[in-house]
Amino acid sequence: MTEMSVDQTAVERPPALPRRWTASRIWGSAAVAVWVLIGAGFVWYLASSWSLDFVEKYGPRYWSGLKVTVSLVLSSLAAGAVLSIPIALGRLSKNRYVGALAHAYIYTFRGTPLLAQVFLIYYGLGQFSNELRSIGLWGFFRDAWNCGFLAFTLNTAAYQAEILAGAIKSVPKGQWEGASALGLPRLFTFRKIIMPQALIVALRPYGNEIILMIKGSAIVAIITVYDLMGQARWVFSKTFDFQAYLWAAVFYLIVVEILRNVWAWIEARLTRHLIR
Amino acid sequence: MENFLGLLSFGAEGWGDEIASGVVVTVSLALATLPFGLILGFFVALAKQSEEPSLRLAGNIYTTIFRGLPELMTLFLIYFGAQIGLRQFLIFIGIETAIEINSFLAGMLALGVVFSSYASEVFLSAFRAIPRGQYEGGYAVGLTYGLTMRKVVMPQLIRLALPGLSNLWLVLLKDTALVSTIALSDILRQTGIAARVTKQAFFFYGTAFILYLLLAILSGMVISRIERFGQKSEPAR
Amino acid sequence: MRISKRIALAAAAALAVAMGGAQAQDMMKLKIGTEGAYPPFNSLEADGSLVGFDIDIAKALCEEMKADCEFVTQDWDGIIPALQAGKFDAIIASMSITEERMEKVDFTNKYYNTPPALAAPKDTDIAGVTKEDLAGKAVGVQGSTTHSNYAEATYSDSDVKLYPTADEYKLDINSGRVDAVVDDVIVLQDWLATDDGACCKIVGTITPVVEIHGPGAGIAIRKGEDELREKFNAAIDAIRANGKYKEINDKYFDFDAYGS
Numbered sequence: 060m061t062e063m064s065v066d067q068t069a070v071e072r073p074p075a076l077p078r079r080w081t082a083s084r085i086w087g088s089a090a091v092a093v094w095v096l097i098g099a100g101f102v103w104y105l106a107s108s109w110s111l112d113f114v115e116k117y118g119p120r121y122w123s124g125l126k127v128t129v130s131l132v133l134s135s136l137a138a139g140a141v142l143s144i145p146i147a148l149g150r151l152s153k154n155r156y157v158g159a160l161a162h163a164y165i166y167t168f169r170g171t172p173l174l175a176q177v178f179l180i181y182y183g184l185g186q187f188s189n190e191l192r193s194i195g196l197w198g199f200f201r202d203a204w205n206c207g208f209l210a211f212t213l214n215t216a217a218y219q220a221e222i223l224a225g226a227i228k229s230v231p232k233g234q235w236e237g238a239s240a241l242g243l244p245r246l247f248t249f250r251k252i253i254m255p256q257a258l259i260v261a262l263r264p265y266g267n268e269i270i271l272m273i274k275g276s277a278i279v280a281i282i283t284v285y286d287l288m289g290q291a292r293w294v295f296s297k298t299f300d301f302q303a304y305l306w307a308a309v310f311y312l313i314v315v316e317i318l319r320n321v322w323a324w325i326e327a328r329l330t331r332h333l334i335r
Numbered sequence: 336m337e338n339f340l341g342l343l344s345f346g347a348e349g350w351g352d353e354i355a356s357g358v359v360v361t362v363s364l365a366l367a368t369l370p371f372g373l374i375l376g377f378f379v380a381l382a383k384q385s386e387e388p389s390l391r392l393a394g395n396i397y398t399t400i401f402r403g404l405p406e407l408m409t410l411f412l413i414y415f416g417a418q419i420g421l422r423q424f425l426i427f428i429g430i431e432t433a434i435e436i437n438s439f440l441a442g443m444l445a446l447g448v449v450f451s452s453y454a455s456e457v458f459l460s461a462f463r464a465i466p467r468g469q470y471e472g473g474y475a476v477g478l479t480y481g482l483t484m485r486k487v488v489m490p491q492l493i494r495l496a497l498p499g500l501s502n503l504w505l506v507l508l509k510d511t512a513l514v515s516t517i518a519l520s521d522i523l524r525q526t527g528i529a530a531r532v533t534k535q536a537f538f539f540y541g542t543a544f545i546l547y548l549l550l551a552i553l554s555g556m557v558i559s560r561i562e563r564f565g566q567k568s569e570p571a572r
Numbered sequence: 573m574r575i576s577k578r579i580a581l582a583a584a585a586a587l588a589v590a591m592g593g594a595q596a597q598d599m600m601k602l603k604i605g606t607e608g609a610y611p612p613f614n615s616l617e618a619d620g621s622l623v624g625f626d627i628d629i630a631k632a633l634c635e636e637m638k639a640d641c642e643f644v645t646q647d648w649d650g651i652i653p654a655l656q657a658g659k660f661d662a663i664i665a666s667m668s669i670t671e672e673r674m675e676k677v678d679f680t681n682k683y684y685n686t687p688p689a690l691a692a693p694k695d696t697d698i699a700g701v702t703k704e705d706l707a708g709k710a711v712g713v714q715g716s717t718t719h720s721n722y723a724e725a726t727y728s729d730s731d732v733k734l735y736p737t738a739d740e741y742k743l744d745i746n747s748g749r750v751d752a753v754v755d756d757v758i759v760l761q762d763w764l765a766t767d768d769g770a771c772c773k774i775v776g777t778i779t780p781v782v783e784i785h786g787p788g789a790g791i792a793i794r795k796g797e798d799e800l801r802e803k804f805n806a807a808i809d810a811i812r813a814n815g816k817y818k819e820i821n822d823k824y825f826d827f828d829a830y831g832s
Contacts, residue, residue, distance in 0.1 A: 087390030
């Protein structure tokens, strides 16, 4: 290195070759140009239809919609996480019947559209309001938010159980054997040795699940809940102005992107000991 | 019970024929979206693993947008937005004709772009799992880029991507339910109409639920056959 | 590829029209958008066909205009965008003529006008239709309608819930999720006469507010298509005059729905 730098003044370097216009560069530039055009058109459209009136009149609605979306997603994710633990354990159980039951649960909720589940709970159970009233559960099902919450919880519990079960299975058997050789109780082993390793494996799928839930939550708009999508529909129905949807799209993208970056940061932080 | 069977009967009285046509719409929408989404996804994956930065950028913008937007939103944007945009554009260039993006096409486009943005990730990780040596080996025996791609890389790629793609197929099948909101008469819309007219909401939404489950089970069986077929060509270890 | 093929097809079609111009003029092709979830005005039968007052009126108008009409069903909240997008040429779906909508579409003259009303379960404690009567109650209405505008403007102390179709608020008043519903009196009466509506009764009619409810239900068409609007207006006048309107009216109602 040192010799090189000594000679550097003397050696005239040939100029770098101009980057050639290869086929892929042409395609790439064209594709980027298309995106730039779409982006510009989008900004132009929003800017040209920008009016303080719109913001003043409907801004608070979007804000409250965003809060409903976030609170609905967070609470059903939390409830789903709790519910997913017994299901995941059932999935891993050596008992055939328990295993089959847990599998059936997961399969059912992962195999059918969330929208169908929401309809079944909201309108389907609504048909039995008298029966539900007589056992005192109607107060819960009467509210559309609760129905959405229940459907999302049951749905995400199935996904989270599958993630959790997969992650626990991914921890090598030797970890269990090592712990039992040390005489550690099974529950302790599970909590202190298996779970920390499993959760790191599960980190990425969990992040995906949160994003899927945020996006999936848009469908509660159909059962009278005013989440972000619901508010966008409301504003659209008042104004018939397409920017009503575009703004909501922008907000969804922002939320998802923030979440993705935060999650990537958390993941990097928690797995830094694994980097070689 | 007989009552419920009557509701599901075919003919003017029952809803069986409407629901059956809904199943046909759901399945054909998913099947029509699949090749479109796969091809698009493959090209986006190619772009994202390209050495050309502008191609990578374009590919990444694509996946960021369509994986970040709720599917319902993508569907609305395409169904209403693209139609209005196209109409404006045609009027602008002076063609006065009603080109129509019907709900089937809109559904196919929306589900296809969402599918392809996820599929591109699956393809990408499959690409990365194929060692460079495979390409180099291909070039060493004198194959062109295209031939190496077709004869050496693709067969391995498909096998590697299969589990991820079959998962996406199941997601696609479920996402088709969203098109019921843009007036496409799929399973959920047809059962929904039946539920509202007959007021048997639980029965009809339950029927929809079971139909989707059956489709998922059926797909699972087909997929596992394909996977077994794919494993046959795997080298013995 | 697809688009260029379509343009080619459209061009071919245009050529055909130009060649058979006279013939095409006799049979104007029209696509009519409707909702199909608003009995007795428009609704879907189990065999998938459309029935109702709107449908019969539309057919009579098309016959009068010598137009070849095709019906397209479209969800209510997307019906105006779909018209603008060219998915159909006119909306005949009991759409009230309002200032808000007139910013986006043009309307023909009204083809009927009936007052709104409020219905509630038979054992309800709601005594009237004023803001005070409904304070603290849940009120169901179909969204994007004059009724939802009215309910949101008037019943500010109530929980106003908006549904995509009329059928859905009917499901929810039966289950008790809402305490009362607001809709056109005809729609409510028609529903109350069925088994499903046996739960409920009409509490009272609501005096229409012109700024909200407008002059009645009209046919919506894209802005600037004056020729089509005039054709519709002439056809409405014609079926009013020749007794066709009365014939359809009497099939559904025992009074003149056209209003004064």
